[in-house]
Amino acid sequence: MAQLLKTDVEGRLVPLLSLSIWTAVLSVVTLGFYRFWMKTLLRRHFWSAIRPDRTPLEYVGKGIEKFTGFLIALVILALLIGVVALILVYASFALFQEEYEAYLIAAVLAIPLIYFASYRAKRYVYARTRWRGIRFGLEPAAGRYTAYAMGQLFLTLITMGGLWPRMTFKLEKFRTDRTFFGTQRLNQGGRWTGLIKPFLPVLISFWVILFVIGGAVWLSVEGDFVLSAWAGLMPLLSIVAIFGGLFFYTRYRVVALRYMTNHKTAGGVGLISNASFPRIFWLNFAGYILTNLFTTLASLAVAGVASGVLILAFPGLRDFGLFATGAVSDGSGLGGEGMPSAEVGVFFAIFIYMSTLLFFSVFRQTFVLFPVWRHYAETLTLTGGEHLRKIAQRARDEAGEAEGMAEAFDLGAAI
């Protein structure tokens, strides 16, 4: 009989909230250098919360290896980004008296680098993930992956997005077929055509947007006012298409993930995902409302406390009361009698900005990322558990530079 193994999740939010708050504070205090250790601790927490068949996943990465990996990537990228940015901006101003061209070229240059870095990052994360004591692994193939992805991207572009589902599928298959659990290679089954149906509404929305933009350009060139009624409809149409497109794309992501998961096998072991789009949509919706609410409240509290400190130090701000921080940040409370100097203003503006950013990331982690992660895990079932006994340990993959390059591009994926 095929064994069905359910996944349990230990999903309490309070420990996560406290962990994310103190690691985020440390990251800011250390000018961002603690972020490698913060990421390690958060991953450990996320991983070990998930228990397929009662055994927690384990993340065994170390902060220090992320830090050293980052240092190595830093030297290469500093050279690349510093010098290339300089030359691009120069060329752009020299030729066009504008800088948008520089950004455009930089973005195009960055695309392959991003695929390269994200593959390397995945390889590192897999190499440091264990379940039942057995290591996961991803074959080193970042270069080939990048070339392959560029080909897929090209096909997608020339079909105006039509082959996007094919790209989703093929890239996932490229990675999955090179993924190991212990000695067992994973296999991505299914066909890319299985993703066409959920993608159709996205494609239609996208083409409507393209059509509207094209129409607007054509109208501005032709100046044909017979069509002005049509022109009046365009903003409405494009807004509907943009929101519809985003909605359907979110749905596509969930449905595609479910399809791919259901067609993944590792020898006799298979996966079943019952992830639900309405549930994920709701978790995101409610999660972001909570995130923004808590961020606002926390920032207000911090600004209030900071105002108190300011008024004690600078009596001239007394009239502003609780809004002293705001007045100092926007400059109206500066330079007067008993008021702080411009440096203090800049300092408080940066302080409020940073703490707001920090609160947002902390609350987003707690109220959006973790619940969504929990849902994906809870709806995951393993089939063919009896085949697991045939899977043996694999050798450790050093994955030397960790995710240094991805780190530099902020490609930490979810966390």
Place this chain on the structure above:
Amino acid sequence: MTGAVRSPWGPIPEGVLCDFVDGESAHRHEVYVQVRPNEAGLSLSYTDDTGQAQTWTWPLSHLRHVEGQTKLRWGPARLGVFTNVLTPTARLYVRDTVLLHDIEARAPSLRHRAPVTGRGRLAGLIAGATGSVALIVFFLIPLIADQLATLLPIEGERALGEKTYQQVREAFSGGFVPLGECADEQGLVALKQMETKLLAASTLASDAVQLTVLDFDMINAFALPGGRIVVMRGLIDAAETPDEVAAVIAHEMGHVDHRDPTRHALRSVGTFGVLSLVFGDFAGGTMVLMGANQLVNAQYSQAAESAADSYAHDMLPRAGISPGALAPLFERLKADYGDSEGLASHLASHPQLGDRVTRAQSAAESYVDDGMPFMSNMAWQRLRQICD
């Protein structure tokens, strides 16, 4: 149901049932775990696939917590994850609270960590990376920027200057409205008069410089790429004569002549890219703010400052102003703010202010005043009200 098939007639071993993986296969065993204080060990027994009862002992001193897995919970209870220092991929999962406490009370080195290796390599990496980044930021980028600055056509320079000008106005406004340009009609006429007169005395082309006054309370003036020279209202307020303002502007014209602002702007493009890389994404917006700040507080090299001073000392007599005109303003600022006061008074914060005053005064020794004022008193009063 997982684990070995146990014969219902076989003996049930003593101990607490726990999950166990050996780190060699993905098969999970159900083992009966017992603490044996007399042997200072933990006995694990299970029945293998062939029905044979197997027992082996982990010495308590070999037991370790798995790093980062000490606070796991299983519902309301704790979940302990242990390993053996000799088989570090093996895992023993303990859900029984009594057994968990027993193990934690008796195992002596649960929290021992493997010694940290590769400290030398790490130190080398940090030193190497810091050195390389420093080399890139302080040598390579300035080198390339200096070369490119001399090659940039004037239209490109002006566009770059316009961009940085808008950034400066936004960065210093604090709110949503950019810092206002002072545009009192008669004040502008006086400003234009000053601009024309100074340009005529300089070696620059007649359209190489545009003067602008921004309504901001800072004693400062700075040149932007393409020849825009921004004078903050604070400087005009602090000056007692038009000659003092003109002397500061002449110094900035020296920077324009030497293309210092363009070099500086190009340099900062490269430097910011690298800096935002080092500090990560979390400081993205702040970097922009700091960038604009740095631009205004442009700390050109000592050599560039001296060159701009010499330029001013050369051209000021031609405009009918003593090269020493800078000195009284500097001395007043120094008396008010001390030798370095940072953001609030950039002019006063230039290093070796004393030296510059001395040099200005020595340049003024050979200067003979022709008795003609640089600017009429009325024009000067109008300039002072340019922001009203």
